[in-house]
Amino acid sequence: MNYSIGIDIGGTNTEFGLVDEKGTIIQREKLKTKDFSTTDDYLKALTAKIELLADSVREENLILGVGIGAPNGNYYHGTIEYAPNLPFKGIVNLKNNLEVLLLKDGYNLKVTVTNDANAAAIGEMIYGNAKDIKDFIMITLGTGVGSGIVVDGKLVYGHTGFAGEVGHSIIDINGRQCNCGRRGCVERYASATGIVITVKEMLQNFDKPSVLRDLDFDSITSKDIYDAAVKGDCIALDCFDYTAKMLAVGIANACEITSPQKVFLFGGLSKAGNYLLTPLSKYLNEYLYSTFQNTITIELSDLKETDAALLGAAALCF
Amino acid sequence: MNYSIGIDIGGTNTEFGLVDEKGTIIQREKLKTKDFSTTDDYLKALTAKIELLADSVREENLILGVGIGAPNGNYYHGTIEYAPNLPFKGIVNLKNNLEVLLLKDGYNLKVTVTNDANAAAIGEMIYGNAKDIKDFIMITLGTGVGSGIVVDGKLVYGHTGFAGEVGHSIIDINGRQCNCGRRGCVERYASATGIVITVKEMLQNFDKPSVLRDLDFDSITSKDIYDAAVKGDCIALDCFDYTAKMLAVGIANACEITSPQKVFLFGGLSKAGNYLLTPLSKYLNEYLYSTFQNTITIELSDLKETDAALLGAAALCF
Numbered sequence: 001m002n003y004s005i006g007i008d009i010g011g012t013n014t015e016f017g018l019v020d021e022k023g024t025i026i027q028r029e030k031l032k033t034k035d036f037s038t039t040d041d042y043l044k045a046l047t048a049k050i051e052l053l054a055d056s057v058r059e060e061n062l063i064l065g066v067g068i069g070a071p072n073g074n075y076y077h078g079t080i081e082y083a084p085n086l087p088f089k090g091i092v093n094l095k096n097n098l099e100v101l102l103l104k105d106g107y108n109l110k111v112t113v114t115n116d117a118n119a120a121a122i123g124e125m126i127y128g129n130a131k132d133i134k135d136f137i138m139i140t141l142g143t144g145v146g147s148g149i150v151v152d153g154k155l156v157y158g159h160t161g162f163a164g165e166v167g168h169s170i171i172d173i174n175g176r177q178c179n180c181g182r183r184g185c186v187e188r189y190a191s192a193t194g195i196v197i198t199v200k201e202m203l204q205n206f207d208k209p210s211v212l213r214d215l216d217f218d219s220i221t222s223k224d225i226y227d228a229a230v231k232g233d234c235i236a237l238d239c240f241d242y243t244a245k246m247l248a249v250g251i252a253n254a255c256e257i258t259s260p261q262k263v264f265l266f267g268g269l270s271k272a273g274n275y276l277l278t279p280l281s282k283y284l285n286e287y288l289y290s291t292f293q294n295t296i297t298i299e300l301s302d303l304k305e306t307d308a309a310l311l312g313a314a315a316l317c318f
Numbered sequence: 319m320n321y322s323i324g325i326d327i328g329g330t331n332t333e334f335g336l337v338d339e340k341g342t343i344i345q346r347e348k349l350k351t352k353d354f355s356t357t358d359d360y361l362k363a364l365t366a367k368i369e370l371l372a373d374s375v376r377e378e379n380l381i382l383g384v385g386i387g388a389p390n391g392n393y394y395h396g397t398i399e400y401a402p403n404l405p406f407k408g409i410v411n412l413k414n415n416l417e418v419l420l421l422k423d424g425y426n427l428k429v430t431v432t433n434d435a436n437a438a439a440i441g442e443m444i445y446g447n448a449k450d451i452k453d454f455i456m457i458t459l460g461t462g463v464g465s466g467i468v469v470d471g472k473l474v475y476g477h478t479g480f481a482g483e484v485g486h487s488i489i490d491i492n493g494r495q496c497n498c499g500r501r502g503c504v505e506r507y508a509s510a511t512g513i514v515i516t517v518k519e520m521l522q523n524f525d526k527p528s529v530l531r532d533l534d535f536d537s538i539t540s541k542d543i544y545d546a547a548v549k550g551d552c553i554a555l556d557c558f559d560y561t562a563k564m565l566a567v568g569i570a571n572a573c574e575i576t577s578p579q580k581v582f583l584f585g586g587l588s589k590a591g592n593y594l595l596t597p598l599s600k601y602l603n604e605y606l607y608s609t610f611q612n613t614i615t616i617e618l619s620d621l622k623e624t625d626a627a628l629l630g631a632a633a634l635c636f
Contacts (some may be wrong), residue, residue, distance in 0.1 A: 072609070081609070135477040149575060151476070156469050158577020159453040160613050165574035168607040170567050172491045172502075180607055249488050256483035257467060257575045259476020289486035289498055291390070291399070295478050 002062050005053050005109075006314025007046070008116065008306075009033065009070035011085035011143070014046070015306060018053040019314035023127040025307065027056055039088045047101040054107055065110040066102075067316030068094060069119025069309040071146075076161035078113045084179070085143065112316040116140070116309050117164065118155055120266055120301070121148025123312030125155075128264075128303045135260045138301070139166060139251065141269035145187040145194075151258050167191070171249040186250030190243055192222040192269050199225050199239045210235035222269060229275045240275045247276075248283030255296055256289055266301040266308060273300065320380050323371050323427075324632025325364070326434065326624075327351060327388035329403035329461075332364070333624060336371040337632035341445040343625065345374055357406045365419040372425055383428040384420075385634030386412060387437025387627040389464075394479035396431045402497070403461065430634040434458070434627050435482065436473055438584055438619070439466025441630030443473075446582075446621045453578045456619070457484060457569065459587035463505040469576050485509070489567040504568030508561055510540040510587050517543050517557045528553035540587060547593045558593045565594075566601030573614055574607055584619040584626060591618065 001020050008015045016029035029049045036042035054063055072083040078095025080088065095111045102109050114122075121138035124130040130138075134153045140146040145167030149156040156163045167187035168180055175184025176197065188194050199220060203212060211228050212220060212235055228236035251263055263284075269276065277300065285293050301308060319338050326333045334347035347367045354360035372381055390401040396413025398406065413429045420427050432440075439456035442448040448456075452471045458464040463485030467474040474481045485505035486498055493502025494515065506512050517538060521530060529546050530538060530553055546554035569581055581602075587594065595618065603611050619626060 151469055151474055151481075152472065154470070156576055158469070159579040160577045160610065162609045163575065163577035165607050165609065169571040169574050170605065171488060173489055173564075173567055174492075182605060182607075185607075246491075249491055253487040253571055254575050256487050257481065257572050258474055259478045259481035261477040287488065287500060289483050289500075289503075291480045291483065292478065 002064050002318070003057050004064045004314045004317035005050055005066045006310040006312070007066065007068040008119065008309040008313060009068060009073075009080070009086070010116070011071070015310050016049050016053060017307075017310045017314060018056060019311060021318055023311055025310070027053060029053060034087060037087060039092055042088065043097050043101060047098060047105070050098070050102065050109070051105060051107055054109065063109060065112060065317035066098070067119070067313035068111065068113045069116040069313040070094070070113060071116055073113045073115045073118075074161040075112070075114045075118070075157050078111065080113070110317070114313070114316060115146070115148070115162070115164070117146030118148040119309040119312035119316070120303075121150055121155060121312065122315050123303055123308040123310070124264055124266075124301055125150060126315045127311050128301060128308065129299065130262065130264065133261050135258060136262045136264060137166070137251070137254055137258065137260045138264045138266060140267040141191060141265060142267040143192050145191050145250075147254070149254070149258055150260075156258070166250055166254045169250055169253055171246060171253065186247065189246035190250065190269070195222050195225055195239060195243045195269065196220055198242055199235065202235050202239055206235065208234050212236065226272050226275065229272070237275070240272060241279045244276055244279035245283045248280055249287050251284055251298070252287040252289075252292075255292055259292065260296060263296060263298040264301045265298065266303070267305065270300055320382050320636070321375050322382045322632045322635035323368055323384045324628040324630070325384065325386040326437065326627040326631060327386060327391075327398070327404070328434070329389070333628050334367050334371060335625075335628045335632060336374060337629060339636055341629055341633075343628070345371060347371060352405060355405060357410055360406065361415050361419060364416060365423070368416070368420060368427070369423060369425055372427065381427060383430060383635035384416070385437070385631035386429065386431045387434040387631040388412070388431060389434050390480075391431045391433045391436075392479040393430070393432045393436070393475050396429065398431070428635070432631070432634060433464070433466070433480070433482070435464030436466040437627040437630035437634070438621075439468055439473060439630065440633050441621055441626040441628070442582055442584075442619055443468060444633045445629050446619060446626065447617070448580065448582065451579050453576060454580045454582060455484070455569070455572055455576065455578045456582045456584060458585040459509060459583060460585040461510055463509050463568075465572070467572070467576055468578075474576075484568055484572045487568055487571055489564060489571065504565065507564035508568065508587070513540050513543055513557060513561045513587065514538055516560055517553065520553050520557055524553065526552050530554065544590050544593065547590070555593070558590065559597045562594055562597035563601045566598055567605050569602055569616070570605040570607075570610075573610055577610065578614060581614060581616040582619045583616065584621070585623065588618055
């Protein structure tokens with residue numbers, strides 16, 4: 001049996017897994033990403049954890065490499081570049097630095113880096129519901145909106161290695177101001193951040209009663225909106241409907257470029273399940289150009305949230 | 319030397335070319351698409367022209383096949399499906415019907431069909447400026463807006479065979495009503511049709527003097543707008559600026575999906591040259607997500623308009 005080490009770098013945690021070829025996570029490790037203020041300290045801690053996992057099977061010498069999924073991870077350069085939600089600023093030469101540190105300790109391991117949403121797409125393709133699907137899009141709905149695009153069985157990296165930014169496609173040129181400096185990006189509506197903006201607008205602009213009015217306005221979270229929706233709260237349900245509509249336009253635009261068979265949703269906001277999925281499926285068909293209507297199904301990823309990117313990252317080495 | 323027969327089916331004309339492997343068009347033929355009111359008559363006329371071209375090299379028996387680029391052409395099915403600008407309604411089984419008709423006459427030729435914008439992209443890839451480029455997007459600006467997407471050296475067909483509809487991606491969810499039933503499609507702004515709508519809005523909404531006010535309002539064409547721009551007409555120049563801006567948003571969205579190295583413009587409206595290209599390059603960089611800024615160049619296709627789709631179609635057989 002061959003093994004690889006998968007790493008999922010997030011803004012809060014860094015998750016490690018020693019993974020076998022069948023996709024079983026044999027052993028796990030974890031670091032708090034936010035505990036590290038310098039890149040050097042973080043790289044050293046990453047190295048120590050990798051070596052710890054490698055030691056479990058070292059005598060077999062069957063570890064094929066280290067795969068890493070990270071926000072703004074670049075497959076071609078092996079870097080993390082200007083990731084807004086990580087403590088490490090600028091360009092981090094993850095691949096080169098880790099390979100050197102590992103080799104210094106006698107571990108000759110190849111490191112491969114990709115974007116976290118791409119890693120989740122690879123996870124879905126190898127271990128999830130996209131096993132027999134050649135054309136699909138993975139949408140990750142977290143603090144932001146990420147995506148991994150698979151065309152003809154291959155992940156799309158494009159010329160820069162950064163292909164697949166559905167979250168920053170513009171669906172309303174006069175819409176909400178986005179952190180990226182432009183207006184009307186999908187992410188500004190369809191992320192955990194976006195849905196909170198929407199609900200606050202709705203609470204301010206409409207008189208409808210809502211259990212959300214009992215909460216501290218400035219502290220409302222996407223989880224609060226979900227809880228309110230479960231209670232049948234009108235504002236919360238309208239809010240999911242609007243979020244689904246805006247996300248549908250973004251997904252429809254992406255689908256018109258690559259014509260996928262399926263779209264998978266993944267990440268925090270996707271846990272809203274049918275509160276999001278039911279209106280999303282309806283709106284997707286409505287906003288798709290006629291040629292694509294009824295050719296695409298949208299479903300929730302079957303992979304555990306903590307595992308998809310980790311397994312996908314590990315699979316980069318297989 | 320091997321040969322193939324390339325066919326470019328347009329709403330007005332159907333162009334035929336006997337093409338050698340080097341991309342030289344040895345012999346040309348033409349039909350008026352609009353002269354045919356029934357699919358059967360059209361198929362018979364197509365068959366006759368194909369046989370005429372095949373006869374020129376028949377003794378060599380080196381014709382590899384027939385490649386066809388057509389609006390709404392489907393590579394997988396060999397069909398033209400619900401093409402709005404062709405006289406043939408519904409689904410036309412182009413590949414099957416032509417192969418049967420040709421075989422009946424003793425010509426055993428394989429027929430391959432694709433979308434006209436895809437054919438132009440293949441033409442650019444094999445005979446044009448995309449020769450050494452693995453990731454690019456071809457945008458055809460005619461009555462509508464078409465596109466062909468190339469990822470890692472391969473044309474993207476997707477699950478349905480209809481991938482690459484940049485023209486019907488939505489950039490303003492509250493924007494102009496499109497013929498497709500939705501609002502704010504790129505095509506409604508950035509086609510020959512769209513630019514005329516824009517100039518009429520500008521003439522009605524602004525008081526600026528314009529040579530276009532001397533023309534019959536209902537008969538203004540995109541060519542009139544170009545001619546006015548050449549004379550330095552403010553409304554015409556503003557109109558190109560706005561068209562470029564809306565097209566830039568649509569192209570930026572597509573670029574964020576596949577991260578191309580280059581975008582090529584092709585078709586009637588692209589003849590406006592720098593009146594369109596200069597503001598387009600500026601706006602593209604402005605509307606691209608930061609990761610993609612300065613990674614993409616946009617240029618005019620180098621291929622003759624009548625030849626790109628024809629050569630690309632012929633190249634389907636090589």
